[in-house]
Amino acid sequence: xxxxxxxxxxxxxxxxxxxxxxxxxxxxxxxxxxxxxxxxxxxxxxxxxxxxxxxxxxxxxxxxxxxxxxxxxxxx
Numbered sequence: 001x002x003x004x005x006x007x008x009x010x011x012x013x014x015x016x017x018x019x020x021x022x023x024x025x026x027x028x029x030x031x032x033x034x035x036x037x038x039x040x041x042x043x044x045x046x047x048x049x050x051x052x053x054x055x056x057x058x059x060x061x062x063x064x065x066x067x068x069x070x071x072x073x074x075x076x
Contacts, residue, residue, distance in 0.1 A: 007064040008032045008040045012048070014056035018023045027059075031069070 010030045015023050030047075036038040040061050048056050 004037055006018050007066045007069070008034055008037065009060075009062050009064050010041055010044050011060040012044065012056055013059050014048075014053050016056050023058075031064065031066065033069075 007032075010020060010032050012028050016026050018024050018046055030044060032040045032043050034043060036060050041058060
């Protein structure tokens with residue numbers, strides 16, 4: 001039996017230098033299609049590593065109430 005994916009929200013915090021040289025704390029919420037919280041963490045880590053953000057923290061992972069996400073439709 002194939003696991004059923006759900007949508008989770010992952011809150012990520014990191015610091016970033018702005019144009020004037022100030023260090024700002026950034027907090028983002030990511031919507032992740034995953035099987036379980038461990039899968040969420042793996043996907044977030046892969047994404048953040050690809051974005052070259054070194055010093056980040058996953059502060060929260062929660063199951064989302066979102067049931068469907070609709071993307072662009074292909075027109076014939």
